[in-house]
Amino acid sequence: MSKYQPADLATLPKDSAKTPALTASQLTVRRGHRDVIRNVTFKVQPGERIAIIGSNGSGKTTLLRTIAGLLRPRTGNVHINGVPATSSDSGIRRTVGFLGHHPHLYPYLTARENLQIHARLFGVQNPALRIDTTLSTVGLAASADRPVREFSRGMQQRLGLGTAMLHSPSVLLLDEPDAGLDPEAIENLPQIISKLCPHSAVIFSTHDERVVAALADQVGKVTQGEVSIPKQYIQQTDPSPAREWPDQTGFLAATTTLIGKDVRTEWRAREQVPTLLIFTLLIALVFDMAFIAIVETEAAAVATGLLWTSVLLAATLGGTKLFAAEQERGTLDGLLLAPIDPSSIYVAKFFVLSIETFLVGALQLGFVSLLLNVPLLQGATIGALALSTTAISAVITLHSSLIINARAREILMPLLSIPIAIPVVLAGVGATLGTLEVTPAAQQWPWFGLLAITTAVFLSVGILLYPYTTK
Amino acid sequence: MPRVFSFLSYLLLLVVMGVALFATFLIAPAERVQGDVYRLLFVHVPSAWLAFLAFGIVAIGSALYLIRRSPRWDRLAVASAEAGVLFTTLALATGSIWGRHVWGVWWQWDPRLTTTLVMWFIYAGYLALRAYIDEPESKRRMSAVAGIVGIFSVPLVWFSVEWWRSLHPTPSVTSPGGGLPRDMLLTLLLCVAAFTVLYGIVVRQRMLLEQASSLASDLTERLHAQQERSE
């Protein structure tokens, strides 16, 4: 799939042999209303290891996150192997490894599965062997098939280290790699890095003098957003030739990996679908009781209303957590760091929400046709449901990506998306009633058309705008 | 200089509003069927049109913000959104009062009314989204996307009277042939001009407010940083 090879100094083109692994020039980063990093310039050669020290809040994390590409600098730029890291092509991420304050791990997946997903997103060659090597190097071979949520903080940190190094990045960024590790593991840190990433330029932050002594060639000190670093690391302004311009992982491979991950997580955690199904069943029972008087004459209308209440509920509840759950776990950062097109994250989420909403809708279809004796379980009605749940999911996915940093998401989600979803509900109800022959069958086709158009419009607008919401 | 500009703009507003009111009550003739109550048209229609304009500008400001990343465009978008919500509220309120006289009820679930209410909710949602995101840069990005998406509601409101059977009259000004009498049309245009000046003033003031509060947050952070340093 990918032609990526771990950085190997011997095979590099001659003119680029002196290209630094990393250059940062005149970086200024603004967080909130303040410049947290001011005018920072330095370069690091392959194989060099730099410690970044400084008090809490001095800007160490911001510096590392900016180099990793998670924050957009206000001015200045970062080059990895001579390639601008801010370029819209995310292939460059293949050459960067990052470990943040919280390792980007999925708690319901095992250590091995977490690494497998990472390997697929980063296009690691010979993944099974590399994963085994990594697991044994970080000392997790025995726990490889246990879910990560059973891991201690130190084990999670070790797995996080393994994840950051799995794809043999040219530049390895570690934000307090010693956090949560026991003294023995801290002692092993240099060996782990030497074994998994022998040629990488390493930049790490720490508060521990011993880690600095064991690991660092040089020390940069961050004070009030400015970095003081030995002279030879200050970058010269002459441009360096690019060493290699890595490829992005294919869209389809990335999307299917992400869908698989979400489906597997839901299968194990059972957080979303069972909740929604219970809600749905209760709605069906209560409505059936409440409308018993008019069910005789208006059964199809009541059935359709019921169906749509559950579909809207399922979609908005699902949407509230769709992106926000990844954001809260910190795993969204992990996905944004992968060399994939950000739209594959969006499309995968859209797919997952569509499946979830359709499942709930289909089940409600079953309940309702049983309780109200309306023939809902027929091809055309199921088709109408599939098309409308897809359209609703297209609208909701878009808004779900907007609320990840918001408070009161439970209010915002329906407030933002239900008004926009009204044409979809209208068309969905129209199409459903058409298939039930409440309205003449010929009248249902324009509704089907409207649903298809809405899906296409919202999906493309969402894909187009999604990259803007991430950075 | 800005003070002079402010003063002149308020003066202009006063003059145009005065002329528009004069025309509304004294120049435009009474209507054959509805008599005098139809004069609500002269605030109802300009409010609705200015709301459309305002939401169009929200979308433009939002798109330009995403491209240029200059907070100025975000300020334009939020100012215009607030003005748009104000004008939509006025259009809904005057419409409701007028409808009470003509239809005998305050509200009808009619396509035009319903879609207008939907539009109101969409932009109220936009303002709520802004209120609930604390980090300024993230707030601007997310609301810019919402500001672009919201524009879908404008054609929905505009064409609702043609797409569905509606009690609401179809646009009598833009439809060929069936236009308003000359004096009514002139009065309407005067009122639209007056509302446009009002819109301009509201947006300018709201943009200045947004700029000032962002500066205040800047200074607060600087003050905190200083206090931390001196500790």
Next chain:
Amino acid sequence: MTEMHFLFFGFGVVWLGVFSYLFYLSGRIRSVRDELDSLSSQLDAAEPSDKS
């Protein structure tokens, strides 16, 4: 209610709406301006020669 009542009720609502929004806006502008004044005087007092 007569026709005229509806007419004046409608206009009353519009003017009330517009003026209360303008009033609310100028109130917010005034409070932010006061905040700015107090902040800049606090900053000057804390470190008169601060430049950044």
